[in-house]
Amino acid sequence: MDAVPDADVDITDALVRRLLASQHPDLAGLPLERADNGWDNVVYRLGDRLGVRLPRRGAAHRPLLNELRWLPFLAPRLPLPVPAAARRGRPAPGYPYHWAVVPWFEGRSAALARPGERDAYAAQLAGFLRALHVPAPGDAPRSPVRGVPLALRAESLAARLATGRLPQGDTLRAVFAEGTRAPLHRGPALWLHGDPHPHNMVVHPAAAGAPARLAAVVDFGDLTAGDPASDLAAAWLHFTARGRSVFRAALADGSGRPRHDDDAWLRARGWAVHLGAVMALLPADDPLHAVGRHALRQVVEECGSAVSGLG
Numbered sequence: 001m002d003a004v005p006d007a008d009v010d011i012t013d014a015l016v017r018r019l020l021a022s023q024h025p026d027l028a029g030l031p032l033e034r035a036d037n038g039w040d041n042v043v044y045r046l047g048d049r050l051g052v053r054l055p056r057r058g059a060a061h062r063p064l065l066n067e068l069r070w071l072p073f074l075a076p077r078l079p080l081p082v083p084a085a086a087r088r089g090r091p092a093p094g095y096p097y098h099w100a101v102v103p104w105f106e107g108r109s110a111a112l113a114r115p116g117e118r119d120a121y122a123a124q125l126a127g128f129l130r131a132l133h134v135p136a137p138g139d140a141p142r143s144p145v146r147g148v149p150l151a152l153r154a155e156s157l158a159a160r161l162a163t164g165r166l167p168q169g170d171t172l173r174a175v176f177a178e179g180t181r182a183p184l185h186r187g188p189a190l191w192l193h194g195d196p197h198p199h200n201m202v203v204h205p206a207a208a209g210a211p212a213r214l215a216a217v218v219d220f221g222d223l224t225a226g227d228p229a230s231d232l233a234a235a236w237l238h239f240t241a242r243g244r245s246v247f248r249a250a251l252a253d254g255s256g257r258p259r260h261d262d263d264a265w266l267r268a269r270g271w272a273v274h275l276g277a278v279m280a281l282l283p284a285d286d287p288l289h290a291v292g293r294h295a296l297r298q299v300v301e302e303c304g305s306a307v308s309g310l311g
Contacts, residue, residue: 004039007056008096011042015094016052024087024101040221045104050086054099061097063221066141068100071220074191080128081105081216105216110198110238111287113212115294118198119243120211126250128217129196129231130259135188136225146194147226150267151180153274160277168300172273175303179270182263185227194222196234197275199287232260232268233275236295241302272299 013032020028030047037043040060044052055061071084087101110118145153157176161169193200202216235244251259260268272295279292 004037005057005059008058009056009094011054011056011095013044016044016054019054019089019092019095019099020046020052022092023089027087027101038219041219046101047104049104051083051102051104052089052099053083053102054089054095055097058097060221063141063223064098064100066223067220068098070140070223074132077134078128078131078217080124080214082220083216083218103216105202105218107202107204107215109287110201110203110212110214111291113198113203115238115240115243117212118203118238119240119246121201121203121214122239122243122246123250124214125196125201125234125238126247128214129193129228129234130251130253132193133190133228133231133259136191140189140191140225141223142189142226143194143222143224146222146230147189147192147224147228148230149180149184149227150176150182150229150270150274153271154180157274157277160281163281166277166280166296168296171300171303172277172296175299176270176273179229179267179273182266182270185229185264185267189225190228192222192224192226192228192231193217193220194224194231195219196231197237197279197288198291201238227264227267228260229264229267230271230275232264233271233295235268236272236298236302237275237279237291240298244298269299269303 016032017028027046033045035043035045040055042054042056046052055064068085068088071082075082075084083102085100085102089099091097160166161173166172200217200219201214202218203212204215235247239247253259276292276295279288280296282289
């Protein structure tokens with residue numbers, strides 16, 4: 001379950017060189033190195049300061065177009081760097097999708113850091129989401145799988161729990177069910193990152209004894225508008241109980257009042273179960289496998305038999 005989908009197109013070094021030479025010839029001579037072959041995109045490092053992001057399947061094309069349109073609008077409003085395109089690429093012979101040249105951010109994936117290390121940037125991530133989570137315009141993109149009522153993900157979670165590969169399945173079901181019973185999001189649809197898990201955060205390599213700091217937030221392929229609860233699930237994906245406490249406190253508005261009520265956090269914890277299950281069933285060598293396992297452990301440790309319906 002949840003193997004990386006097959007690509008629609010074979011993205012090779014030679015193909016990327018051809019695309020650059022024909023559309024951005026001033027960049028074509030820079031060193032080029034494949035950096036990541038992800039779920040939706042292939043990413044190359046281009047020279048010291050740039051990257052090339054290319055959809056590897058048709059389902060990833062529309063999300064990239066959303067990034068190309070909206071990230072330049074959002075970037076100036078956000079307290080951390082994001083990969084707003086420096087150059088745009090068009091479909092060409094041998095490659096059917098738009099693509100982008102983006103900034104390259106030095107650092108490492110936060111998924112490779114220990115959860116206790118990630119606690120150090122809890123307030124920083126909260127500040128980023130606080131700035132992002134504002135009312136979105138009516139023509140903002142909408143996702144069928146993020147920012148939507150949690151109950152729409154029930155069938156997906158049930159299939160994953162049915163594999164028997166996830167521990168404490170009864171507890172996870174109860175936590176998820178509690179989230180689905182919480183009242184739905186009221187008010188305007190807010191801008192959401194859509195997938196703010198640790199592998200989409202770049203952290204500065206910490207010096208000995210120095211706390212981890214976020215250098216950038218990347219991969220806005222799931223950029224959408226809706227209920228912020230799916231983004232708030234980051235509290236369990238990234239942090240320990242200590243970090244979650246800091247994260248929640250730092251989300252308060254300027255007067256110190258919480259921006260999200262208890263119902264939003266119940267939905268968020270349900271999202272953490274769903275997203276944690278998705279990631280935990282990835283292959284063990286995928287960085288998100290450990291992230292998912294961590295999130296599910298955090299939920300179980302936090303809730304235990306106190307969750308409504310566990311008895």
